[in-house]
Amino acid sequence: MIEKSAPSAQDRTYKIRGKVRFREHLMGWLFVGPFGIVFLALLIAPLAYALYLSLFQKRLIGGTSFVFLDNYVKAFTDPSFLSGSWFVIRFSLVSIPLQIIVALAMALILDAVTSLFARFSRLMIFLPYAIPTVIGAVMWGFLYSKSFGPLSDIFGLFGAAPPDFLSSNLIFYGLVNVVTWQWAGYYMIILYAALQGIDPALYEAARMDGAGKWQIALRIKIPLIAPALLLILIFSLIGTLQFFNEPQILRSLAAGTIGPDFTPNMYAYQQAFALANFNYGSAISFALGGIVFVGVYAFLFFTRKRRSFL
């Protein structure tokens, strides 16, 4: 049984601490507040509204009606949405490993070489990332062009016709190239920073044990930057599944090749803004968001289980 007694000295300090803690909490909330308001107003509220929209159907004849999950059922049986999703999945499987291999190779080389030239190269490799995606895509559209791109000149030297990277056969590789060009430098910087963080004493110890440059790279450097590799993998996975800018820009140069349902994001845009079907557009966006979430979560789950995969 507990007896009520006068507050002890300890209780008083608790109370004072409580007040202090409350004040600290308040300060914390005040600091977080501006972000929280923006977060709620510009992210959560539109998301909630889009979710709400996705539960309705608006027809040209008959007006709007509540259809619950029908739009989602439709999305997952819609050939346009499925083929677009399948395209970005295939695209991820090719372009992400490529980007990471290129970024890793460049980072390892720049880490091993220390000269003025290395610093210059680092800047040049990073440069494409500093160019807005839209401008990058337009630029590549012209580089690919059959009549005034450099390809026709280069192939012309050998009397051959240049490959048409904007044709339906080669657009996949054309886009892989644009995306790799754009992002590999950025990933390279992240990996390079991680490499710079490694204690050089480890290399010295390895050399004393007789390890060569290759062995140092493979057995020390790469395992130690595994978290950074994981980070860029997730970045690129999210980015690629939401593929939009590059194909949307190249579309005006290759309209027959890149349809409005080329990627799920483009399809959602088309539905909402060109066909006035905001409901279905929202449903597609949410379905895509679901796929990205499940994909990234599954990826994290598996890499957590088997840390040694790299």
Next chain:
Amino acid sequence: MNKKWLSAAAAMLAAATALAACSSGGGGGANTASGSGASNCTNTIPKKNLPVVTMWGWYPNMQLVVDNFNKQNGEVQVCWTNVGQGSDEYDKFQTAISAGTGAPDVIMIEMDRIPTFQIQNALVDIKKYGFDAVKADYSEGAWKDVSVGDAVYGVPVDGGPMAMIYRKDIFEKYDITPPKTWAEYEQAAQKMKDAGGPAFGDFAANVSALTMALQIQKGAAPFTYDPAQQSSIGVKLNDQASKDVLDYWGRLARKELVGTEDQFTPEYISGVINGKYATYISAAWAPGYLTGAGVGKGEDTGKFAVAPLPQWDPANPVQVNWGGSAFSVTSQAKNPELAAKVAYGLYADKESLTHGWTNQIIFPLNLKALNDPEFVNLKVAFFDGQQANKEVYVPAANAYKGVTYSPFGQYYFDAMTKQVSALIEGSVTGAQAADRLQEDVASYAKEQGFTVQ
């Protein structure tokens, strides 16, 4: 400056315009959000005490037209904004319609989009606001294109009577006379290919409106739609005429008699400049468009000529139209009567019309200009002094009967692009493409709540 660089420069300019259109996306959105928008005009309004009507449009000489109107009008002033060309503008208008706010009072739209916006009740029937006073200014075909049933949803501004633009130098080199029928067109194309000449023309996936016009010329009537019975629509995209036209062009493409490049791309324009195509099947606005891209000047001078559109049956010629636009009053207009006055009055004064046709920016539908001897007899510089209006375009415009467009134009055009791409690739025949298109569009129409006949 050599030609390659010239075309590259033209292409860059086109790309820059595309970019500008992208960036204006943000700006336009912000403008529309503020509602009235009168403070965001591109033009300056001279008479500040008068009521203001807001307006979206994209003609290159819109500035001059708006200034002329404002100068001459003592009742209302126009506040003009260019929110982007074609689908850029339509996407913004569509968003404003869905939001219920943010649309201008008057908007320039292509005629084939009128039913799309009309069915969403986004446009106002302007028949009761002074239609009778201007009825005689336009031809019957022009009024039909801006009408849905008995109601009138826009004032015709420019038209696109079609013709065959061709390269005189290439025709002479291969000893070819302008074909009068589509059969002759195919024979001439074969002759040119056998002699090692360039492609005779172009069959592109991204110009559905052109393909539709060519089908209509053969006798197709893609849509029958009576707004008195709004829930019912006739969709007939796979009749024999439609199939024949797709098969015809599919055959020409497969035999490589014509190119299959997307049109309006820098690649295509440079092809037209460099003589990659002997003919360009296009509308009356094409010379202005090509001149804007740098064609027909300098070395190019005197190379182009125009002939009437080839026919299927020369005994019964049919004239068709590609493109053309109108000024419509939106249902968000605060004062529809005043807005209608603007729609009727813009591009109706002599100075604006003359500027439009002398610079070949528009092919006027206003009969005041169409019947003007000065316009009819004009020796067009682009066609090396040929009297193109008198010989080709005016008769074509006069013989044009008008078309019934569908209330889901965007979907139809996208679906057609898909099928024509497949046809060009060779995975379907023209007849199969037409059947698939019919199935696709009919099922979309049903999904949208229509009864399809």
